[in-house]
Amino acid sequence: MSLITVGIFSGSLLGLQGSMLSMLSHGIVSSGLFICVGLLYDRYKTKNIFYYGGLTQIMPKYSVVFFIFILANTGFPGTSSFIGEFLIFLAMFQLSPFISVLCLSSVITSAAYSFWLFNKVMFGPLSTNFRFFYTDLSDLEKHCLYPLVFFVFFIGIYPQWLLDILDISLKLIVLYF
Numbered sequence: 001m002s003l004i005t006v007g008i009f010s011g012s013l014l015g016l017q018g019s020m021l022s023m024l025s026h027g028i029v030s031s032g033l034f035i036c037v038g039l040l041y042d043r044y045k046t047k048n049i050f051y052y053g054g055l056t057q058i059m060p061k062y063s064v065v066f067f068i069f070i071l072a073n074t075g076f077p078g079t080s081s082f083i084g085e086f087l088i089f090l091a092m093f094q095l096s097p098f099i100s101v102l103c104l105s106s107v108i109t110s111a112a113y114s115f116w117l118f119n120k121v122m123f124g125p126l127s128t129n130f131r132f133f134y135t136d137l138s139d140l141e142k143h144c145l146y147p148l149v150f151f152v153f154f155i156g157i158y159p160q161w162l163l164d165i166l167d168i169s170l171k172l173i174v175l176y177f
Contacts, residue, residue, distance in 0.1 A: 001026070003022060003084075003088050003107070004088070006088065006103060007022065007084075007087070007091060012094070012174065013170055014087045014091035014094075015088055016173060018083075018084045018087025018088035019088060021083050021163070022085060024084075024162070025155065028080060029072045029079075029081060029152060032065070032069040032152070033066075035141075035144055035145060035148075039137075039141060040052070040055075040121075049120055053120065053125055053127040054124050054126030055122050055126075056122045056123060058135075058136070059135075059136045061137045061142075062137050065146075065149060066118065066121075067118060068152060069148075070114050074110065074114050075107060078156045080151065080155035080156045082156055083156060089103070089104070
């Protein structure tokens, strides 16, 4: 969210476009991550990540969906977050390379934590607490998560349709900014 703020205050068209795409992407990705965490809590009744481990063995579809949202959260190329972050960094670098490096360090730290979380929850030995829960995604959960995954990739691969919608409004904002 701090990148979005920096993009807005850059005052450039690239910064505003990146901020708008990042806000939309954040809404999609954070919704997916909250649903994923809620599914784990629903099944296992704990939020403590140290009780988890080895869930890929019993929940492979869930693991793939959760990994996609983790990648999108880190701004991986091909996902919706990458486009917004790239535009913001492009606008920031034109204004101040130093601030760009500071913001990049926060992105790297966030990515490191996200991958540590995924590794801790999904890999390793199967936790003894969960040996009797062999349920992957239900149909309702698939209907909630798969459209979000689709939009993560659709916006990441083809963002131009969204930028075309925002173009006139953002140009007017830059003009009066």
